[in-house]
Amino acid sequence: MxxxxxxxxxxxxxxxxxxxxxxxxxxxxxxxxxxxxxxxxxxxxxxxxxxxxxxxxxxxxxxxxxxxxxxxxxxxxxxxxxxxxxxxxxxxxxxxxxxxRIPRRLQELQRLIATTAPQLKQELGRQPTSGEIANRLQVDVADVERASAAHGYFNLLSLDQPLDPAGDLRLLDLVPGNEDQTLLEFEQVSQLQPALDDLPSRERRILELRFVEGWSQAAIGADVGVSQMQISRILGRVLDDLRNRLLAA
Missing domain, CATH: 1.20.120.1810 (Four Helix Bundle (Hemerythrin (Met), subunit A))
Incomplete structure (x- = not known):
């Protein structure tokens, strides 16, 4: 060992x-x-x-x-x-x-864009332009472009992110307990991050939208083109797979 x-x-x-x-x-x-x-x-x-x-x-x-x-x-x-x-x-x-570090107002604008862009995409049947997003949000196009260019900074699917709106469950909580808590927990957490990296892009996006961006299952379904029920099933399957991967390690 x-x-x-x-x-x-x-x-x-x-x-x-x-x-x-x-x-x-x-x-x-x-x-x-x-x-x-x-x-x-x-x-x-x-x-x-x-x-x-x-x-x-x-x-x-x-x-x-x-x-x-x-x-x-x-x-x-x-x-x-x-x-x-x-x-x-x-x-x-x-x-x-x-x-x-990007200004707080651009961080807030990123969140608005993340919500608005999928709605416009559904309405228009295509990806909206920066101008169309800016018009919907009633902000300058330049601000939309700056916020979009900065997207990704401080945006990590973290093991500390909550898995539920109340914040009672985190990805880290998928790690089972053991007598040697510090050693076992870290070794299994280190295996969880590669498991997240190995997910298909759609499933990783669903996880990020749900647990990082805080989108509802209905909004996620609209974004990826499936029903809310399918999103619920995908989330359940992915979380079960992650848990099983840790248990099998």
Missing amino acids: REASTKALLERRGRSTDEIERHRLLEQAVELNADVARSIASRYRNRGVDLDDLEQAASLGLVGAAHRYRPELDVPFLGFAIPTIRGEVKRYFRDHAWMI
């Missing part, structure tokens, strides 16, 4: 007095957990900061955690390292994302 192997490497490092060996053992422990750091970094992708930079920040957090970890305290390494890695990525994101 990753946890046992990591702990063994860092225990050997703690006993060694050879700096070359200590460095080698540290590198092996970091490499063993590199996918954990990458997975944490990936949760912030498509939000305006280059993924390579986020992964470097996550790697720095992992190296720092490995340096400070004390095996004799009998604390799971990932339980110790994950908050450190996440904190390093959040710090980098906070320090750099401000340079491309």
Whole structure:
């Protein structure tokens, strides 16, 4: 197991007095957990900061955690390292994302466009132009174009997004519990993101419209061209598939 192997490497490092060996053992422990750091970094992708930079920040957090970890305290390494890695990525994101953060009024306009464009598409039988959207919303065409160009910043199908209007259930809650909660939860969450990435574009769009944009099932059905009942079935099937994929992992 990753946890046992990591702990063994860092225990050997703690006993060694050879700096070359200590460095080698540290590198092996970091490499063993590199996918954990990458997975944490990936949760912030498509939000305006280059993924390579986020992964470097996550790697720095992992190296720092490995340096400070004390095996004799009998604390799971990932339980110790994950908050450190996440904190390093959040710090980098906070320090750099401000340079491309779009104004709040354009963020609000993005939401209006997301609702209005499908309605116009249904009325016109084609994709509406920026001018037609602007006319419906009674705003400047230039603002519609700027908001559309900025679409995608800070728009991530996050594991923390609620699965219901009350916010009582998140994608993360699909992860089953276990005695080793920190380790098992993270390993299965890291498997959930690729599962989301592997979804067909239509199903991923349905998930995003429902749980990120907050659209009703009827509105989603109108957008993708199926009935509300079909949307309900698709959502149920996709969520069941995600849950089963985690349980089978």
